Amino acid sequence: MWFSRSHFQPAGKTALIVGASQGVGADLALRLYEQNCSVVLVARTESKLQAQVARIQGNLENQTPRSDLVNATASYEVCDVANYSACEQMWQCLLQKGNDPDFIFCCAGLSIPKLFGDLSGAEISSGINTNYLTAANTVHAGHKAILEKNGQITPAEYKPRHIVLFSSTVASFPFIGYAQYAPCKAALSSLSIILRQELVSYNYRVSCVYPGNFESEGYTEEQKTKPEITKKIEGASVAIPSLQCCDIVLDRLAKGYDSIYTDFIGWVLALSVLGVTPRCWGLFQIIVSLVFLIVAPVANSFIYMDIKASFKGTGEKKDPANQKKEE
């Protein structure tokens, strides 16, 4: 696999990228367009989508128009894909315009890292809507719309399509601060396994990406509420530039991998939940997982100590008796 790069060939194809008004979705759109792939960007904020389409087409001031890409087009659809009926309408619109995507990237997502007790009910709901439903709705409404469009043809006659779901390293290794987010990303990983089984007959390939931290507007936002203890634990996953994350993903897809990690720590942490997920350096995964499964409980006990210490700190500050003693 690692020696071949022929498993992802976007030239002349169409990609639907959900969550493309910023961050890795926007960068994926840029990279795919650069490879002569038509891109349809989806998000809720029209002004940001317009700016991204302009960036992608190279029409921004100080840049020359990209006339070398004569075949590829860049367009956008404004849609809140967490809303199922809006998602259905988006698919009708796409298919009417002749934009039947070969690739469906589900990149929408947002983490609100806080301690469980500090989250509001609305934030817990938004976690499920933004991180799980955006992908489940897009794929489901899309599958139904394509079934209807294709009418009587047999599943084997469907053109090859490729779904790429953006999960996270925290799907494999959930930890303090990510209660609003990690369970939804684990659900996406689970969904990817089922979709792989159910849609293979319709010629779908399904990949799931488990990124570590990367820089984006969303990442900047989450840093504002992220508890110190969460930052401390995830220190091993240094945020890489979003374009670098995007290049890693495209490289791994081209090599034929369907479980994609963007850093070494992400690959290691996934060893604890390999299950029936597609393997990535499978033989090494088995060998290293033997060591990992022995070391993990020990490492985890150190993490617990840090967590306990962090709560002790907050308790002392809030306890007036302790404060007096300190004074």
Ligand SMILES: NC(=O)C1=CN([C@@H]2O[C@H](COP(=O)(O)OP(=O)(O)OC[C@H]3O[C@@H](n4cnc5c(N)ncnc54)[C@H](OP(=O)(O)O)[C@@H]3O)[C@@H](O)[C@H]2O)C=CC1
């Ligand atoms: N950054 C990181 O460190 C990591 C990120 N990830 C995951 O990777 C993906 C991309 O992350 P990142 O680039 O940081 O994300 P950003 O938060 O920067 O961007 C998220 C995008 O999703 C769109 N979006 C959110 N909700 C909806 C919705 N209901 N309907 C349509 N579009 C929506 C946003 O646009 P708008 O608001 O205009 O709708 C925006 O374009 C996410 O799924 C994230 O969870 C995983 C691991 C690490």
Ligand SMILES: CCCCCCCCCCCCCCCC(=O)[C@@H](N)CO
């Ligand atoms: C068994 C003991 C091993 C201990 C090692 C701990 C290392 C943890 C690294 C976790 C990195 C998480 C990145 C997720 C980013 C993400 O999804 C958010 N940024 C959301 O956007």
